Amino acid sequence: MFHWEGVSEFVAVAESESFTAAGKRLGISTAQVSRQISALEARLHTKLFHRTTRKVSATEVGRVYYQHCRQVLDGLEEAERAITNLQSTPSGLLRVTAPVTYGERFIAPLIIDFIAKYPRLDLRLHLTNKKVDLVEEGYDLAIRLGQLDSSTMIAKRLASRTQYVCASPAYVETFGVPHSLSELEQHNCLQGILPYWRFREKGKARNIKVRGNVRCNSGRTLVDAALKGLGIIQLPDYYVVPSLEAGKLISLLEQHRQADEGIWAVYPHNRHLSTKVRMLLDYLGDALGNTAST
Numbered sequence: 001m002f003h004w005e006g007v008s009e010f011v012a013v014a015e016s017e018s019f020t021a022a023g024k025r026l027g028i029s030t031a032q033v034s035r036q037i038s039a040l041e042a043r044l045h046t047k048l049f050h051r052t053t054r055k056v057s058a059t060e061v062g063r064v065y066y067q068h069c070r071q072v073l074d075g076l077e078e079a080e081r082a083i084t085n086l087q088s089t090p091s092g093l094l095r096v097t098a099p100v101t102y103g104e105r106f107i108a109p110l111i112i113d114f115i116a117k118y119p120r121l122d123l124r125l126h127l128t129n130k131k132v133d134l135v136e137e138g139y140d141l142a143i144r145l146g147q148l149d150s151s152t153m154i155a156k157r158l159a160s161r162t163q164y165v166c167a168s169p170a171y172v173e174t175f176g177v178p179h180s181l182s183e184l185e186q187h188n189c190l191q192g193i194l195p196y197w198r199f200r201e202k203g204k205a206r207n208i209k210v211r212g213n214v215r216c217n218s219g220r221t222l223v224d225a226a227l228k229g230l231g232i233i234q235l236p237d238y239y240v241v242p243s244l245e246a247g248k249l250i251s252l253l254e255q256h257r258q259a260d261e262g263i264w265a266v267y268p269h270n271r272h273l274s275t276k277v278r279m280l281l282d283y284l285g286d287a288l289g290n291t292a293s294t
Contacts, residue, residue: 006040007069009033014058014066016136025138081274090276091120098143101219103127107143110287134268140277146261153266159288160260161236166249170229181208188231190222191215197234199256
């Protein structure tokens with residue numbers, strides 16, 4: 001008879017190359033992972049991992065065993081997805097991560113509405129500006145903004161965002177309006193986490209390195225600084241459109257505005273997307289297509 005004990009732990013360690021990361025992925029302690037692996041090795045009478053203080057790697061036997069165990073677990077996951085997909089109502093644990101500000105304003109309210117509609121779901125929503133590893137940390141879905149890094153994840157475009165360069169009337173009155181990208185170096189550019197701003201010039205994308213006396217990873221703080229006349233900002237529409245419409249900020253360098261960026265839902269590559277994730281993707285896409293820029 002096949003024994004399941006330790007197999008999930010073994011696969012998690014083999015894929016993450018870390019007992020600690022495997023424990024986080026499975027929601028158990030590192031010590032429990034270690035005990036299960038040791039018991040599995042004892043049962044198989046073989047060593048499955050090379051262990052050092054800095055790294056864990058599978059032995060040759062461990063790599064062979066992993067290939068077979070991965071197939072078994074994939075088959076089990078596919079069987080469970082097949083059962084779940086037979087249900088018309090989504091249920092079970094749903095883990096989502098999103099950037100803090102955009103998540104608070106758009107994603108969280110929509111997902112809460114989704115949960116209210118389907119109360120058999122158990123939501124774990126984590127708002128962070130750090131790019132988390134979806135597979136290692138067990139997330140079903142991540143919301144990502146702007147340009148995506150190349151990866152093995154699947155991405156679905158939910159909506160778009162527009163980047164604005166703007167300043168307050170008081171700043172413009174005192175320091176003037178930049179009419180070209182080269183003139184930005186004469187201005188106090190209030191920066192976020194990137195040391196450059198993105199533009200289009202002669203039909204091509206161009207990054208311009210900017211300088212200023214304020215750098216902050218909070219868009220709201222940068223808007224506040226701009227409203228108080230400290231300098232120029234480049235931020236997405238959902239930060240600045242209300243102030244632009246109220247005349248509290250002035251849009252600058254519109255002729256060099258870059259093409260709209262994507263707002264993406266990113267999820268691990270699976271052969272069959274679960275009902276709960278597929279329905280949430282459709283729900284977010286329908287809602288954000290109408291509300292993301294308002």
